[in-house]
Amino acid sequence: MSKEKKSVLRAILDDVYQSKTFDEAFAITEKLLTESKLHDNEKRVMILNAKGCVTLPRLQQYLTNSWLKYENLGVINRRDSY
Numbered sequence: 001m002s003k004e005k006k007s008v009l010r011a012i013l014d015d016v017y018q019s020k021t022f023d024e025a026f027a028i029t030e031k032l033l034t035e036s037k038l039h040d041n042e043k044r045v046m047i048l049n050a051k052g053c054v055t056l057p058r059l060q061q062y063l064t065n066s067w068l069k070y071e072n073l074g075v076i077n078r079r080d081s082y
Contacts, residue, residue, distance in 0.1 A: 008036040009067040016063055022056040029063065 012032045019025035029050050033043050046066065053059040 007067070007070060008032060008038065009063065009070055013060075013063055013067055016060055019056065022054065022059060025056055025059050026050060026053075029059070 012029055015028045015032070016025040019028060030047055033046055033050075036043065038046075049062060050059055053062050
């Protein structure tokens with residue numbers, strides 16, 4: 001039985017969407033990004049951007065968009081839609 005590999009962004013999303021407050025969601029985001037194997041510059045930028053979101057829905061949107069971009073599902077990456 002093989003377990004599907006999940007990106008750190010997907011793991012963060014699962015927890016953030018269950019959070020009740022921005023502070024709780026940001027703490028989860030910061031902790032999981034800090035522990036991840038992402039490059040230090042990427043971690044720093046993502047944490048700064050997440051902190052700037054200020055509200056829970058905006059943080060959820062930012063992380064969702066980041067995950068979609070990582071999975072090459074972002075609008076900019078979809079050149080076949082022209």
